[in-house]
Amino acid sequence: MPDIIQLLPDSIANQIAAGEVIQRPASVVKELLENAIDAGADEVNLIIKDAGKTLIQIIDNGKGMSETDVRMSIERHATSKIASASDLFELKTMGFRGEALASIASIAHLDIRTKQTDGELGTLLQIEGSDVVNQEAVTCKKGTSMSVKNLFYNVPARRKFLKSDNVEMRHIIDEFERVAIPNPHIKLTFHHNNNEIFHLEKGTFRQRIVQVFGKRYNEKLVPIEEETDIVKISGFIGKPETAKKTRGEQFFFVNHRFIKSAYLNHAIQEALEDLIPRDVYPSYFLMLDVNPSFIDVNIHPTKTEIKFEDERAIYAILRSSVRQGIGKNNVAPSLDFEQETSFNVPLHPTGPIQMPEIKVNPNYNPFDSDNNSHKPTNSGYSKQQLTPQQQHNRDNWEKLYQVNPEMADSVKQVFNPDSDDEQQSNHLIIPDHNQQEQPSSKSKAFQVHAKYIIAHIKSGLVMIHQSRAHERILYERYLVAIDEQKGYSQQQLFPQTVQLQAGDAELVKSISTDLQAAGVDIREFGAQTFVIQGLPDYATNQDPQTFIDGIVEHYKNNLQELRLEKREALARSLAKRSAIKTGKVLMPEEMENLIDELFACKNPYTTPSGRTIINTFTIDQLDNIFDK
Numbered sequence: 001m002p003d004i005i006q007l008l009p010d011s012i013a014n015q016i017a018a019g020e021v022i023q024r025p026a027s028v029v030k031e032l033l034e035n036a037i038d039a040g041a042d043e044v045n046l047i048i049k050d051a052g053k054t055l056i057q058i059i060d061n062g063k064g065m066s067e068t069d070v071r072m073s074i075e076r077h078a079t080s081k082i083a084s085a086s087d088l089f090e091l092k093t094m095g096f097r098g099e100a101l102a103s104i105a106s107i108a109h110l111d112i113r114t115k116q117t118d119g120e121l122g123t124l125l126q127i128e129g130s131d132v133v134n135q136e137a138v139t140c141k142k143g144t145s146m147s148v149k150n151l152f153y154n155v156p157a158r159r160k161f162l163k164s165d166n167v168e169m170r171h172i173i174d175e176f177e178r179v180a181i182p183n184p185h186i187k188l189t190f191h192h193n194n195n196e197i198f199h200l201e202k203g204t205f206r207q208r209i210v211q212v213f214g215k216r217y218n219e220k221l222v223p224i225e226e227e228t229d230i231v232k233i234s235g236f237i238g239k240p241e242t243a244k245k246t247r248g249e250q251f252f253f254v255n256h257r258f259i260k261s262a263y264l265n266h267a268i269q270e271a272l273e274d275l276i277p278r279d280v281y282p283s284y285f286l287m288l289d290v291n292p293s294f295i296d297v298n299i300h301p302t303k304t305e306i307k308f309e310d311e312r313a314i315y316a317i318l319r320s321s322v323r324q325g326i327g328k329n330n331v332a333p334s335l336d337f338e339q340e341t342s343f344n345v346p347l348h349p350t351g352p353i354q355m356p357e358i359k360v361n362p363n364y365n366p367f368d369s370d371n372n373s374h375k376p377t378n379s380g381y382s383k384q385q386l387t388p389q390q391q392h393n394r395d396n397w398e399k400l401y402q403v404n405p406e407m408a409d410s411v412k413q414v415f416n417p418d419s420d421d422e423q424q425s426n427h428l429i430i431p432d433h434n435q436q437e438q439p440s441s442k443s444k445a446f447q448v449h450a451k452y453i454i455a456h457i458k459s460g461l462v463m464i465h466q467s468r469a470h471e472r473i474l475y476e477r478y479l480v481a482i483d484e485q486k487g488y489s490q491q492q493l494f495p496q497t498v499q500l501q502a503g504d505a506e507l508v509k510s511i512s513t514d515l516q517a518a519g520v521d522i523r524e525f526g527a528q529t530f531v532i533q534g535l536p537d538y539a540t541n542q543d544p545q546t547f548i549d550g551i552v553e554h555y556k557n558n559l560q561e562l563r564l565e566k567r568e569a570l571a572r573s574l575a576k577r578s579a580i581k582t583g584k585v586l587m588p589e590e591m592e593n594l595i596d597e598l599f600a601c602k603n604p605y606t607t608p609s610g611r612t613i614i615n616t617f618t619i620d621q622l623d624n625i626f627d628k
């Protein structure tokens with residue numbers, strides 16, 4: 001038998017290594033930004049075309065490379081950052097493996113222009129798939145410019161695996177932020193297809209966070225400082241009330257390197273235990289400076305996990321410094337997280353209450369069967385064509401609903417928050433035989449604390465959570481609207497602009513077709529600015545900025561935490577944000593409509609996230625309460 005083992009050519013070995021180091025355009029951005037920082041640059045410009053698929057260029061004003069070094073830089077295991085194994089315990093640089101440039105050079109067209117501080121001429125090196133195709137002396141500025149063109153041009157499988165531009169951009173922005181935030185002493189700009197996405201001037205850590213995430217962050221940050229022998233902690237934690245349902249802005253940087261750590265995250269969650277509920281996530285931006293010899297350096301190039309020698313001590317120090325920071329700054333929780341952020345009406349009102357203005361459709365006829373799903377009634381619930389399943393549900397409901405007419409008359413809605421009458425407001429249900437008889441359809445349901453609707457059924461009564469019921473109805477409707485591209489949009493009298501963070505802006509762009517389909521008429525108007533021309537008819541009274549912020553927040557949560565598919569995630573967020581809230585007083589016909597619509601749903605019993613909408617109490621159960 002002949003021998004069959006042979007050494008792989010370098011170009012293939014590099015391509016294989018590249019598979020690990022460079023997974024997508026964002027990995028190139030990360031590696032090149034880190035190299036620029038390691039080169040001591042204090043100004044770095046990132047230029048991207050077509051989400052990095054056509055061009056990724058990074059220009060820095062760092063120390064540059066000599067003619068020989070630039071040739072060496074693209075060799076595998078070629079690095080200036082460590083010379084011996086012991087250096088691994090003294091690491092102060094972002095890179096040290098000497099793999100990034102070799103990998104990138106093997107799967108793209110790479111142009112490097114570089115000049116050292118004291119050099120007169122610089123060097124241009126052009127590489128195509130690991131082959132140097134040109135090297136010449138050029139005049140150029142001090143520093144290095146790396147252009148990566150046609151990424152994965154020779155790895156079609158990888159190229160095909162790339163996601164849409166919006167998704168790839170989202171990854172690039174994530175990597176950019178992870179480098180930009182812990183390096184406020186570096187001026188950074190970021191352009192995509194000639195639009196400026198970020199322009200970050202040098203400043204303090206706080207200023208950098210505010211530049212990246214928006215001015216609104218300025219008052220939300222509580223400083224955290226602690227210095228011990230093991231670790232120095234500095235940075236900020238978001239005030240408890242800014243905690244979100246998505247993991248959003250959670251950043252740990254260990255020696256200026258972004259890391260993920262469920263363990264340390266837990267320390268923060270625990271420090272805030274009494275201040276925020278378990279299922280929301282605080283935002284934080286924390287720098288941990290640790291002696292490099294206390295860290296396990298065997299970090300996988302693309303992994304962001306890290307191992308500390310003294311993890312438990314760091315946990316304890318972190319937890320106590322967050323507690324102290326919060327205590328010192330006297331930050332008390334000021335929001336009830338059970339409530340939606342857009343809704344701040346107290347459930348148990350204390351002061352005098354204004355009756356909400358309710359417009360009643362004078363032409364409303366509860367028996368009118370002229371259903372049109374695109375024309376909402378004033379209450380916002382429109383009747384719609386029913387599928388056989390929906391009809392079946394509704395028939396069942398109606399059977400259940402048939403009430404003994406005498407009984408129907410004996411219970412009236414008497415809870416009236418406007419009333420001064422002590423007796424009335426203390427008793428929710430008063431039988432009143434003297435009242436003029438009303439059509440039974442109107443006396444069927446009544447509202448309690450502007451939160452629940454109570455209605456008779458043959459066997460007893462049902463309690464319906466009004467806000468959840470509406471969420472279910474809208475959810476099913478939005479799903480259809482998105483699928484069939486026929487959401488009804490109510491045009492705004494004055495189109496309004498909304499501003500989003502760069503990452504959120506990309507996200508909105510990536511779902512804009514579905515948003516349009518659902519009735520959110522949103523158009524791009526600059527890199528992070530959008531114009532809202534119209535909102536779905538259920539959401540017309542909402543402030544567009546708050547509405548879009550809310551949609552983005554819910555959508556991210558649905559996608560990341562619940563791992564829902566896009567369309568489902570969007571329908572849920574839209575339903576959640578546009579549903580009527582607790583606190584909304586409903587007219588009898590609005591309640592009727594709501595009940596009708598609810599029972600026409602495929603699943604009237606729970607919200608899309610599984611929360612109970614309906615509770616039934618049979619007469620037997622009620623009797624039991626009294627006979628105990």
Ligand code: ADP
Binds near residue numbers: 035039079098
């Ligand atoms: P590593 O960063 O792990 O050392 P890389 O492949 O990323 O490996 O880079 C190889 C070498 O090229 C670096 O060690 C550095 O000396 C040099 N280099 C890369 N990028 C730059 C840059 N922007 N400016 C100066 N030198 C650079």
Ligand code: MG
Binds near residue numbers: 031094098
């Ligand atoms: Mg590197």
